[in-house]
Amino acid sequence: MGAAYTLKKRGFTPILLEAEDHVGGRLAADEVDGFLVDTGVDFFCYSYDAVFRICEELDVPLVRSRQTLGWHRNGRWLVTTAEPSISGIIRNLSAFRGLGLLSRGGMKLVWQVFRQPDYLTFASDSRMAEIDGDESFGGYLARIGAPESLQVTLRGFVENGVLDYVAPSSQAYIRGYLANTFLRPHQLMQPEKGAGALARALRDACADVIRISTPVREVVVGERGATGVVIDGETIEADAVICAVPAPKALEIIPNLPVGVRETLRKVTYSSACRLVMGLDKPPLPPGWHGAIYPEDETPLVLDRSINLPGCVPPGKSTLDLIAGRERAKQLLELDDEEIKGEMLRDVRRNAPPGSAIPGDHEGLFSRVYRWRIAVCKGPPGMFRAVANTRRELGRDVPNLFLAGDYTRVPLVNGALASGISAAEETVALFASSG
Numbered sequence: 514m515g516a517a518y519t520l521k522k523r524g525f526t527p528i529l530l531e532a533e534d535h536v537g538g539r540l541a542a543d544e545v546d547g548f549l550v551d552t553g554v555d556f557f558c559y560s561y562d563a564v565f566r567i568c569e570e571l572d573v574p575l576v577r578s579r580q581t582l583g584w585h586r587n588g589r590w591l592v593t594t595a596e597p598s599i600s601g602i603i604r605n606l607s608a609f610r611g612l613g614l615l616s617r618g619g620m621k622l623v624w625q626v627f628r629q630p631d632y633l634t635f636a637s638d639s640r641m642a643e644i645d646g647d648e649s650f651g652g653y654l655a656r657i658g659a660p661e662s663l664q665v666t667l668r669g670f671v672e673n674g675v676l677d678y679v680a681p682s683s684q685a686y687i688r689g690y691l692a693n694t695f696l697r698p699h700q701l702m703q704p705e706k707g708a709g710a711l712a713r714a715l716r717d718a719c720a721d722v723i724r725i726s727t728p729v730r731e732v733v734v735g736e737r738g739a740t741g742v743v744i745d746g747e748t749i750e751a752d753a754v755i756c757a758v759p760a761p762k763a764l765e766i767i768p769n770l771p772v773g774v775r776e777t778l779r780k781v782t783y784s785s786a787c788r789l790v791m792g793l794d795k796p797p798l799p800p801g802w803h804g805a806i807y808p809e810d811e812t813p814l815v816l817d818r819s820i821n822l823p824g825c826v827p828p829g830k831s832t833l834d835l836i837a838g839r840e841r842a843k844q845l846l847e848l849d850d851e852e853i854k855g856e857m858l859r860d861v862r863r864n865a866p867p868g869s870a871i872p873g874d875h876e877g878l879f880s881r882v883y884r885w886r887i888a889v890c891k892g893p894p895g896m897f898r899a900v901a902n903t904r905r906e907l908g909r910d911v912p913n914l915f916l917a918g919d920y921t922r923v924p925l926v927n928g929a930l931a932s933g934i935s936a937a938e939e940t941v942a943l944f945a946s947s948g
């Protein structure tokens with residue numbers, strides 16, 4: 514949608530073909546009985562640029578995320594807040610100690626993260642690919658001598674946040690993730706009406722060029738480059754094609770990709786995630802808590818988004834938002850919706866923070882289950898560098914075919930949007946150069 518929006522602004526009329534009956538992909542939201550329910554994306558990081566620019570252009574108001582998180586550690590609850598003040602930092606000190614951040618390894622990590630702002634940013638011009646190499650995040654933690662307590666915290670934070678097992682991911686990527694989220698919780702932003710507000714705004718801006726329920730079966734690439742796309746019952750000729758689907762899907766629908774590009778795309782892997790959202794009459798967590806994190810086990814991440822985003826719920830209502838990743842997500846994805854609901858609620862009830870009101874299986878105003886077999890890109894070591902080279906290789910061999918989508922940049926929503934915008938700009942430049 515970022516590509517279609519940009520092309521339209523430049524005076525072109527693209528066709529956006531979407532397989533599902535709605536656009537937005539992992540940024541899409543549902544509307545259920547007055548609740549705005551984000552199905553994938555939750556927050557935007559301080560270094561996002563394309564996202565903030567488009568939000569401004571399309572009048573999508575943003576608010577700062579107020580995070581008061583409970584961390585379940587060694588059978589106790591540590592509570593951290595995102596207050597940027599001195600008193601907030603002092604208040605968090607004992608929690609930071611419990612999370613291992615004040616250890617030698619912890620201080621080293623914080624120092625090494627803040628020392629490399631140009632490389633660990635999620636902005637469109639991030640230089641992350643330059644410091645991506647063979648080293649995994651697990652290898653990095655061992656190298657800096659991170660104590661076990663810190664390793665558990667970081668694994669729990671990032672893995673609970675649906676990134677799957679992080680030890681095998683690129684050290685650059687996970688350090689970037691920490692720099693943008695864990696170490697800057699007070700700078701996380703959210704659209705007032707949930708992340709899906711951005712998808713809705715883009716959808717409305719591109720409504721006249723969108724064809725939903727139209728899966729692309731093949732992108733046709735011949736000797737002269739990309740010539741069109743095959744949909745059910747029709748081949749649509751095209752002067753240029755921007756393919757903005759996750760890497761495994763791109764491999765499926767573009768059989769004639771150059772060999773080197775195919776090899777790179779095979780390196781791109783994703784986590785799975787399973788999300789249960791319930792509408793409630795009362796807050797499920799202790800007063801003021803936005804979420805509960807379980808770094809030591811597979812209990813889902815628990816969020817009450819009405820604390821952060823009251824504009825997403827009808828007055829006086831709350832939500833219980835449970836997100837499971839790792840092996841637990843893979844197990845849950847095999848079950849039907851009712852079974853998933855029962856299992857996830859049971860997991861949380863087992864260790865709910867004192868003062869919580871986790872609903873029973875048959876309580877709640879509504880419930881929805883969202884399954885993500887392709888959730889967040891895992892970014893194995895070397896992927897970022899290889900993908901950056903791919904852009905050059907494709908530009909040389911098939912200049913009118915552009916790959917966009919999160920995995921082609923830093924793979925979160927800013928990367929996805931920035932990649933679409935820049936594919937559109939390159940398309941415009943190509944047309945200009947060929948008259």
Ligand SMILES: Cc1cc2nc3c(=O)[nH]c(=O)nc-3n(C[C@H](O)[C@H](O)[C@H](O)COP(=O)(O)OP(=O)(O)OC[C@H]3O[C@@H](n4cnc5c(N)ncnc54)[C@H](O)[C@@H]3O)c2cc1C
Pocket residue numbers: 530531532533535536537538539540552553554555556557675727728729730757758759762766786788885887888889917918919920924925926927929
């Ligand atoms: C649970 C969850 C939480 C997340 N949290 C965050 C977060 O807090 N912050 C953040 O920045 N990011 C987050 N992400 C990641 C973020 O959602 C993605 O990085 C980003 O939305 C990816 O956008 P995309 O356009 O590359 O891919 P997608 O959103 O996957 O879009 C691809 C689109 O292509 C369509 N498509 C696929 N195949 C075809 C075909 N053959 N023909 C036509 N259409 C096709 C799909 O239906 C889809 O609409 C989260 C993701 C998940 C799942």
